[in-house]
Amino acid sequence: MIARTHAAAIKGLPAAEDIQLAVADPNAAMLAAFTKQFPHAQTFADAATMLAEPAAENDIVVIATPPFTHYELACAALRTGRHVLCEKPLAMDRAEARAMLALAREQQRLLGCCSVRYFGWSPFEETRRLLREEILGHIYHVRFTFLEQRNRPGIEYQPETHWFLDQAKCGGGTLMDRAPYEFSLLNRLFQPLRIDVLNAWLSDPVTALSLPDSVVNDVEQHAGATLRYHLQDGSNFIMSYERASGTHSTERADIEISGLNGAIRWDWPSLRARKFLAHTYDRHGQAETKTISFATSYQGHVPFLEKPLHYFYQRVHGQDSPAVVNEQAVFNFSCVRAIYDCANTQQPQTVAWGE
Numbered sequence: 001m002i003a004r005t006h007a008a009a010i011k012g013l014p015a016a017e018d019i020q021l022a023v024a025d026p027n028a029a030m031l032a033a034f035t036k037q038f039p040h041a042q043t044f045a046d047a048a049t050m051l052a053e054p055a056a057e058n059d060i061v062v063i064a065t066p067p068f069t070h071y072e073l074a075c076a077a078l079r080t081g082r083h084v085l086c087e088k089p090l091a092m093d094r095a096e097a098r099a100m101l102a103l104a105r106e107q108q109r110l111l112g113c114c115s116v117r118y119f120g121w122s123p124f125e126e127t128r129r130l131l132r133e134e135i136l137g138h139i140y141h142v143r144f145t146f147l148e149q150r151n152r153p154g155i156e157y158q159p160e161t162h163w164f165l166d167q168a169k170c171g172g173g174t175l176m177d178r179a180p181y182e183f184s185l186l187n188r189l190f191q192p193l194r195i196d197v198l199n200a201w202l203s204d205p206v207t208a209l210s211l212p213d214s215v216v217n218d219v220e221q222h223a224g225a226t227l228r229y230h231l232q233d234g235s236n237f238i239m240s241y242e243r244a245s246g247t248h249s250t251e252r253a254d255i256e257i258s259g260l261n262g263a264i265r266w267d268w269p270s271l272r273a274r275k276f277l278a279h280t281y282d283r284h285g286q287a288e289t290k291t292i293s294f295a296t297s298y299q300g301h302v303p304f305l306e307k308p309l310h311y312f313y314q315r316v317h318g319q320d321s322p323a324v325v326n327e328q329a330v331f332n333f334s335c336v337r338a339i340y341d342c343a344n345t346q347q348p349q350t351v352a353w354g355e
């Protein structure tokens with residue numbers, strides 16, 4: 001599915017006509033469907049054969065396979081001296097992610113993660129500006145709530161893709177699938193040096209399902225955590241994080257950032273998100289709210305789904321880019337994984353920059 005989006009994104013890159021596209025997929029039907037859409041692509045029945053071709057300087061390998069294959073494929077690609085842009089979630093666990101980064105460093109190649117599609121969301125960019133100007137004063141609490149009642153990967157979303165429901169193949173449910181985007185935005189906003197996951201829970205609310213008997217369905221669809229964000233200026237705040245792709249709770253998708261001098265609230269990027277930001281502060285003892293509306297959903301010119309490849313390409317070519325690479329990619333992933341580790345062990349977890 002997503003491999004085709006990345007392949008289509010090539011056409012927007014500089015000198016796109018000179019870029020050679022190669023694809024490997026052991027599933028012959030999938031490979032045929034891919035080449036129907038991209039007839040000029042060179043095809044391979046497995047990744048090892050494709051990677052055995054001589055590497056050109058700045059070759060990029062995009063890993064667009066189920067999560068349980070990311071580590072092995074990313075390492076194989078890095079060993080051939082190619083840069084790797086890996087789909088989210090980066091890996092299955094923190095040890096895999098660390099090992100991928102160590103190998104990327106050894107090979108002096110970049111390891112990127114595709115979790116950047118929501119960068120540029122107008123209320124998010126305005127929030128970055130307000131935080132840079134310290135308009136809110138000391139931040140003491142962030143409430144992130146994104147609850148969808150029926151958008152479960154492998155059930156309502158891409159119902160034919162059953163690996164989304166099998167923990168051994170995907171590492172987890174809604175958090176593994178959706179939270180990588182969220183922690184990429186949250187961490188770009190606050191640039192923490194360390195995050196503690198103080199407590200966490202995972203749940204899978206019961207609904208009628210008509211899955212084939214052979215399908216393993218053992219992942220969470222509703223989860224939450226309390227995290228402490230430690231910032232570069234020595235301050236810290238608590239974040240209440242809640243995410244669901246399947247729940248009986250009321251749907252909502254917003255973030256509220258509370259500071260001593262004001263609070264801001266906006267809709268998290270989603271299909272129904274409104275393009276506004278509400279800034280509430282005190283005026284002569286009364287609460288006053290200023291609402292900023294945005295003409296466009298996103299700032300910048302790179303189309304939504306083309307961002308992962310475009311940003312990574314820019315970084316590979318030494319240009320300024322918001323690409324999520326190396327330590328940042330591992331840090332963001334570790335935040336997601338630490339929520340599972342905390343929920344499963346009932347022990348607080350710490351994620352530290354450069355650990």
Ligand SMILES: NC(=O)c1ccc[n+]([C@@H]2O[C@H](COP(=O)([O-])OP(=O)(O)OC[C@H]3O[C@@H](n4cnc5c(N)ncnc54)[C@H](O)[C@@H]3O)[C@@H](O)[C@H]2O)c1
Pocket residue numbers: 001002003024025026027030046047063064065066067069073087088089158161177
């Ligand atoms: N579908 C989406 O909307 C979407 C969006 C963003 C990110 N992602 C992420 O992208 C990744 C792939 O998701 P998808 O929905 O495209 O999955 P998919 O099941 O549609 O496609 C995965 C493909 O990988 C192939 N594959 C499996 N093992 C392989 C191997 N060892 N070597 C080469 N090919 C192999 C499969 O045959 C299949 O064609 C996942 O990590 C997912 O979380 C998906």
